[in-house]
Amino acid sequence: xxxxxxxxxxxxxxxxxxxxxxxxxxxxxxxxxxxxxxxxxxxxxxxxxxxxxxxxxxxxxxxxxxxxxxxxxxxxxxxxxxxxxxxxxxxxxxxxxxxxxxxxxxxxxxxxxxxxxxxxxxxxxxxxxxxxxxxxxxxxxxxxxxxxxxxxxxxxxxxxxxxxxxxxxxxxxxxxxxxxxxxxxxxxxxxxxxxxxxxxxxxxxxxxxxxxxxxxxxxxxxxxxxxxxxxxxxxxxxxxxxxxxxxxxxxxxxxxx
Amino acid sequence: xxxxxxxxxxxxxxxxxxxxxxxxxxxxxxxxxxxxxxxxxxxxxxxxxxxxxxxxxxxxxxxxxxxxxxxxxxxxxxxxxxxxxxxxxxxxxxxxxxxxxxxxxxxxxxxxxxxxxxxxxxxxxxxxxxxxxxxxxxxxxxxxxxxxxxxxxxxxxxxxxxxxxxxxxxxxxxxxxxxxxxxxxxxxxxxxxxxxxxxxxxxxxxxxxxxxxxxxxxxxxxxxxxxxxxxxxxxxxxxxxxxxxxxxxxxxxxxxxxxxxxxxxxxxxxxxxxxxxxxxxxxxxxxxxxxxxxxxxxxxxxxxxxxxxxxxxxxxxxxxxxxxxxxxxxxxxxxxxxxxxxxxxxxxxxxxxxxxxxxxxxxxxxxxxxxxxxxxxxxxxxxxxxxxxxxxxxxxxxxxxxxxxxxxxxxxxxxxxxxxxxxxxxxxxxxxxxxxxxxxxxxxxxxxxxxxxxxxxxxxxxxxxxxxxxxxxxxxxxxxxxxxxxxxxxxxxxxxxxxxxxxxxxxxxxxxxxxxxxxxxxxxxxxxxxxxxxxxxxxxxxxxxxxxxxxxxxxxxxxxxxxxxxxxxxxxxxxxxxxxxxxxxxxxxxxxxxxxxxxxxxxxxxxxxxxxxxxxxxxxxxxxxxxxxxxxxxxxxxxxxxxxxx
Numbered sequence: 001x002x003x004x005x006x007x008x009x010x011x012x013x014x015x016x017x018x019x020x021x022x023x024x025x026x027x028x029x030x031x032x033x034x035x036x037x038x039x040x041x042x043x044x045x046x047x048x049x050x051x052x053x054x055x056x057x058x059x060x061x062x063x064x065x066x067x068x069x070x071x072x073x074x075x076x077x078x079x080x081x082x083x084x085x086x087x088x089x090x091x092x093x094x095x096x097x098x099x100x101x102x103x104x105x106x107x108x109x110x111x112x113x114x115x116x117x118x119x120x121x122x123x124x125x126x127x128x129x130x131x132x133x134x135x136x137x138x139x140x141x142x143x144x145x146x147x148x149x150x151x152x153x154x155x156x157x158x159x160x161x162x163x164x165x166x167x168x169x170x171x172x173x174x175x176x177x178x179x180x181x182x183x184x185x186x187x188x189x190x191x192x193x194x195x196x197x198x199x200x201x202x203x204x205x206x207x208x209x210x211x212x213x214x215x216x217x218x219x220x221x222x223x224x225x226x227x228x229x230x231x232x233x234x235x236x237x238x239x240x241x242x243x244x245x246x247x248x249x250x251x252x253x254x255x256x257x
Numbered sequence: 258x259x260x261x262x263x264x265x266x267x268x269x270x271x272x273x274x275x276x277x278x279x280x281x282x283x284x285x286x287x288x289x290x291x292x293x294x295x296x297x298x299x300x301x302x303x304x305x306x307x308x309x310x311x312x313x314x315x316x317x318x319x320x321x322x323x324x325x326x327x328x329x330x331x332x333x334x335x336x337x338x339x340x341x342x343x344x345x346x347x348x349x350x351x352x353x354x355x356x357x358x359x360x361x362x363x364x365x366x367x368x369x370x371x372x373x374x375x376x377x378x379x380x381x382x383x384x385x386x387x388x389x390x391x392x393x394x395x396x397x398x399x400x401x402x403x404x405x406x407x408x409x410x411x412x413x414x415x416x417x418x419x420x421x422x423x424x425x426x427x428x429x430x431x432x433x434x435x436x437x438x439x440x441x442x443x444x445x446x447x448x449x450x451x452x453x454x455x456x457x458x459x460x461x462x463x464x465x466x467x468x469x470x471x472x473x474x475x476x477x478x479x480x481x482x483x484x485x486x487x488x489x490x491x492x493x494x495x496x497x498x499x500x501x502x503x504x505x506x507x508x509x510x511x512x513x514x515x516x517x518x519x520x521x522x523x524x525x526x527x528x529x530x531x532x533x534x535x536x537x538x539x540x541x542x543x544x545x546x547x548x549x550x551x552x553x554x555x556x557x558x559x560x561x562x563x564x565x566x567x568x569x570x571x572x573x574x575x576x577x578x579x580x581x582x583x584x585x586x587x588x589x590x591x592x593x594x595x596x597x598x599x600x601x602x603x604x605x606x607x608x609x610x611x612x613x614x615x616x617x618x619x620x621x622x623x624x625x626x627x628x629x630x631x632x633x634x635x636x637x638x639x640x641x642x643x644x645x646x647x648x649x650x651x652x653x654x655x656x657x658x659x660x661x662x663x664x665x666x667x668x669x670x671x672x673x674x675x676x677x678x679x680x681x682x683x684x685x686x687x688x689x690x691x692x693x694x695x696x697x698x699x700x701x702x703x704x705x706x707x708x709x710x711x712x713x714x715x716x717x718x719x720x721x722x723x724x725x726x727x728x729x730x731x732x733x734x735x736x737x738x739x740x741x742x743x744x745x746x747x748x749x750x751x752x753x754x755x756x757x758x759x760x761x762x763x764x765x766x767x768x769x770x771x772x773x774x775x776x777x778x779x780x781x782x783x784x785x786x787x788x789x790x791x792x793x794x795x796x797x798x799x800x801x802x803x804x805x806x807x808x809x810x811x812x813x814x815x816x817x818x819x820x821x822x823x824x825x826x827x828x829x830x831x832x833x834x835x836x837x838x839x840x841x842x843x844x845x846x847x848x849x850x851x852x853x854x855x856x857x858x859x860x861x862x863x864x865x866x867x868x869x870x871x872x873x874x875x876x877x878x879x880x881x882x883x884x885x886x887x888x889x890x891x892x893x894x895x896x897x898x899x900x901x902x903x
Contacts, residue, residue: 080775094764105776111757
């Protein structure tokens, strides 16, 4: 991989919550088609980092760039519109909507058209709607939820909801998919299935940025890993480098380990 | 010097009025701070108890006993309201709980009108009429006393919260209900106590009000609630010192604006109530954490609020299960039948009712878009009906415009103002939004009431009959067809919009704003669009109303109308377009059927408002077939068990 493959860059990103520095001067490069893992102990600022990139929080300092455009502190919807879509650690699907409807919400940007075109069901509006529906169905099938299309999300098992969130994110046609602990709360076999889904996404050419707690999973999945502790990057590299890094061991196992 | 003394006199008056607001606000703020629930019955509770006291004194009950009884009754009503209207809904959708609390307000209001009459009751001037004359300006001593009594009550109350076990229990529960429960605090008992104390403090406020102004009356209830709410928000929710200061502040500002506004700007005194609303809107927009609150960056407040919000109050109203694609075989049949209706039913009275149902349906459909689909509380629909009605009426009367352009202008103007009130929705959380929109509706009414161009309270008579493409609409059946066409168009608009990406975006915003935004939905734009369309339909409905009744007056567009539209929506089911028509029909027919018992009509409607959210939160008839099956199933189940057992 070369520098020219870099499609996303965060430079010196810092988030300061009234004195608490949750993310401290973080540099992250993301390359086309890779799976980049972000790991670190609880409270080390992983999700905050995602939130700053996605416009949930405002960055205190630093700069975020995606495909040559600066997107620092853009509101969430514009970040999504620029091709960066995220999922949430605590699965924020629409519980009262069907799986299909959830996936179609992800297609919002592509269904969107003029108000009057919508009002009079213009050919353009109908074509967009049909396309979004078709893609949503395909994405549900991709994550293995084809049979759940008409099921209300509230009635779906937790593992299925996690997948539904990924299907919804895929419907935005993301350039970069940011997954926040997609396997959190799943049992080991479900988690393994989910990781093989991430692997399939990778094989389909998606660029993936994933937060994950489970070291073993991350090691097997990611091409590169960044480790942060207390908001500071303590290591970056290929899985085997990370595995042998003394600072990482210390962060995870405590001093003297 | 005289000017300064005059100013001081007005400030004293303002402080006296503010003391009443402060007492009301403290009870309101406490309930709101603990349960995040707006107690819309708060003001009517204070009105009811104060009138009870006035009546008891008039019946020769010794004054101290009457006062004690009144305060006790206030506490007891607070407890009943909590038990009946709030407890069953504590963890349910907040907009539904608002309806139930309005129901309680209706029952109390109607109760005091039924038992004590609509008119004002004299209240003894308990604090005397002595005045200090300083430099030629009179200072009523009662004003100082009121302030002292209010401050004393509040000080005692604060002492109770800080020093007693029960009181500190309240403070813990306000912090965190589940944890307090784990620590052995009895949650229900504490909450009941909060309502009882809040009610009692409110009644003390009522007594002071009566003692300065010499009268109490049923209609003082709702403005009381609003002032308490405004003061609670300005003071920072749950912050009692803040509520006290904000209450006094509100009283002083209101008094000064009324006195000097008339002198300096020729502002009619009718704008008195608008003062609180304007202050409120300014605060919500620029200082949403309140006077005393800490300043935090807007985006963080927003995200923290939306996150906490969606975790705490998961919407239980199922929005999507009830929407179904219209089956094309049924709809043409229904439309044909509707067109035949005036051929079969010729009674003008019946036709008029049908027309009213259709008129309200249009309005409720609009409400459904903004509240049922997008989840944004809109409390000012009456204001938009007023904008629509007055625009059409004025354009036709004063400018001889034809009806069609007048109708379009009504819709356009309502749409424009709808977008304007949608702008606070971008920043303000749902219950505050209820208040902003309510305030806007009231401001519209007050402007119409106080303007010469609209002939103020006298209203606009003789609105010409509409003419559509050379065809004059005059009979009730003409109006029927006219309304039917408008309703079909409005319905089609709603169907088209809600079935598209716009409806999906609204439902996503309703359920989880953060998730919606992460999917690329520009939340601000879709909220504003929901308000615009909702108000557009309100305006169209108002324009129709103007031509149907041919006379409009500002009093037809009070808060009752906005509430009625919300009830219709809740009855029919939120997020259900057919339900909007059904809800309007049930309500209008019920109002007609209840005419013979007019004196308790409002109370019955109030009861419905309390019961429907508790027992049928998805709407009166939504899922009724499933329920019938369940009832039948429940009746059969014991038999099955018997046969199964060996």
